[in-house]
Amino acid sequence: MSRVIIIGAGGVGNVVAKKCAQNDSIFTEVLIATRTVSKADKIVAEIHEHIPGSKTTFSTASVDADNVPALVALFNSFKPELVINVALPYQDLTIMDACLETGVHYLDTANYEPLDVAKFEYSWQWAYREKFEKAGLMALLGCGFDPGATNIFTAHHAKHHFKEIHYLDIVDCNNGDHGKAFATNFNPEINIREITANGRYWENGEWVETRPLEISQDIYYPKVTTRKSFVLYHEELESLVINFPTIKRARFWMTFGESYIKHLSVLEGIGMTSIVPIDFRGQKIAPIEFLKAVLPAPESLAANYTGQTCIGVQARGIGLDGQPKVHFVYNVCDHAATYKEVQAQGVSYTTGVPAMIGAALMLTGTWKKAGVYNVEEFDPDPFIAEMNRWGLPVDELAGIELVHD
Ligand code: NDP
Known part of the structure; x- marks a missing residue:
């Protein structure tokens, strides 16, 4: 019984949303928030067409994930337990800031990268460890396929x-x-x-x-x-x-x-x-x-x-x-x-399925610890069992x- 926001409605967002719809005993209410809301609406329409039996309730919203106040307003109105960030790496820090401000757990699939420097590394996100620990919140980094x-x-x-x-x-x-x-x-x-x-x-x-x-x-x-x-x-x-x-x-x-x-x-x-x-x-x-x-x-x-x-x-x-x-x-x-x-190619699929699995393990408390973590810091067994179950043998x-x- 969980409320989740997915940010991003591109190739990966599409897969995450549809796998959440399949795993409807865990993901009960999902909001897909993205810059171009018509892309989120298209995903929801496809879910109704292709996964008609799903009990997950979906809604959509437009948001600029570079804007912390806009994210905070969205999180406060929907009140999710967890945000799955499958927008772009440029948005990782603003979304983490909004999670801290509103008391929401966080998951992403790619580490932060500044827009104007071709450099990506975990240092920026690892610097949030203490803040997440103190807030009693968990951030799970790099939960796609590689990383993930x-x-x-x-x-x-x-x-x-x-x-x-x-x-x-x-x-x-x-x-x-x-x-x-x-x-x-x-x-x-x-x-x-x-x-x-x-x-x-x-x-x-x-x-x-x-x-x-x-x-x-x-x-x-x-x-x-x-x-x-x-x-x-x-x-x-x-x-x-x-x-x-x-x-x-x-x-x-x-x-x-x-x-x-x-x-x-x-x-x-x-x-x-x-x-x-x-x-x-x-x-x-x-x-x-x-x-x-x-x-x-x-x-x-x-x-x-x-x-x-x-x-x-x-x-x-x-x-x-x-x-x-x-x-x-x-x-x-x-x-x-x-x-x-x-309705996705394999590269989006292999990224989106692990993101859904990581979120499910956090929401059920199987993987739950306050702080900022990479996935290898948790027991791999339940994750691999879920990969076999959800389409990635x-x-x-x-x-x-x-x-x-
Ligand atoms: P896409 O470009 O297809 O989708 C990105 C989505 O994020 C789009 O819907 C886009 O909106 C939205 N978005 C971008 N900027 C903003 C913003 N400022 N505010 C709100 N929404 C925004 O990318 P993919 O789906 O292919 O990839 C998603 C993430 O997954 C990326 O971070 C990528 O690096 C990561 N990835 C990870 C892999 C792994 O194995 N770990 C492998 C592949 C990807 P709009 O449509 O308006 O542009």
């Missing part, structure tokens, strides 16, 4: 398979095809900023920087394919190397097709991915914002998407029996199946090294 499920998979390795994890490789393959020459699977601004930045991985107690897409190798993704994969910096590395201090090296790998890289390097070469505003006919506009307006909306890719994603975590180290061990935990998700179920592969030194 990948942190949980690491916690699962640590709990069930390893005495010490030494080498961690997180691998993310999207082997899907949406038929477009160039498009990003989630918010283009965030996606392009992530990929065009320098890479970084953790080794022997420090960060090693690489040029964008400098390091690559072919990786076999079980049940899906073998694909060239590139090292890039990804935010879960920051909390994982702190929470699992035996890790000597932690890397994140992602697949990109040749055509994707070709388009991206041309766009970058001509300055279209820049976040520095330029003057255009008397208006200041960041080229990347204009590019976003030109590219297909991530949610529009869903209808014709085929193929699968495979995201997992390989750990190497000392097993519980004291012997060297390698183990892989992963999920495979099918784009066409997720479209059939919730978890598989394991023992003794085969998929990612090499």
Whole structure:
């Protein structure tokens, strides 16, 4: 019996809302609040059409999540227990401030990033720890797939398979095809900023920087394919190397097709991915914002998407029996199946389902502690059980090294 506000009605917001509608014994009243309210209205209409038996009551509202007083007024009028933030990383701090002011728990899927600096890290949000503790409130950070499920998979390795994890490789393959020459699977601004930045991985107690897409190798993704994969910096590395201090090296790998890289390097070469505003006919506009307006909306890719994603975590180290061990935990998700179920492509689905699960675990008190936490700080078992139940089955592969030194 819980009242929840979902902020954001993009690709991920759509999935979170529909999974809440499926899990209606926990999510009884849901308000979808976003900048463009017609997008929230569309989601609610689809819920009535595709999940007609759901007992969850939905309403919608327009809100500017950059504006704390506007958020506070909204939270005070709806009185939610929890806010699920699936707007953009730029809004994390304003939403956390509004939660503190109104006594509401908080969950997100991406760490804070200032609008004008291409830099994302947890420091800004970890600085809220004391405030949340004192208020008796919980903030759960990075509860999507990566970050999110990948942190949980690491916690699962640590709990069930390893005495010490030494080498961690997180691998993310999207082997899907949406038929477009160039498009990003989630918010283009965030996606392009992530990929065009320098890479970084953790080794022997420090960060090693690489040029964008400098390091690559072919990786076999079980049940899906073998694909060239590139090292890039990804935010879960920051909390994982702190929470699992035996890790000597932690890397994140992602697949990109040749055509994707070709388009991206041309766009970058001509300055279209820049976040520095330029003057255009008397208006200041960041080229990347204009590019976003030109590219297909991530949610529009869903209808014709085929193929699968495979995201997992390989750990190497000392097993519980004291012997060297390698183990892989992963999920495979099918784009066409997720479209059939919730009218979304797999990348939105793999993010939205863990967000719903994290919220459900907080609302039922399974995961409940005042303060600001990353997901690996909680027991992974109930989370993995819920992944198996809500459409993201978890598989394991023992003794085969998929990612090499
Ligand atoms: P979209 O761009 O599709 O959707 C973002 C939504 O937030 C839109 O509805 C947008 O409104 C709304 N929004 C943006 N700014 C504001 C604002 N100031 N006030 C109110 N609403 C606002 O993004 P996605 O759904 O693809 O991604 C959502 C989040 O999930 C992002 O933070 C992304 O980084 C994260 N993510 C996390 C992943 C993970 O595995 N952990 C993977 C993929 C994404 P409007 O429609 O008006 O623009």
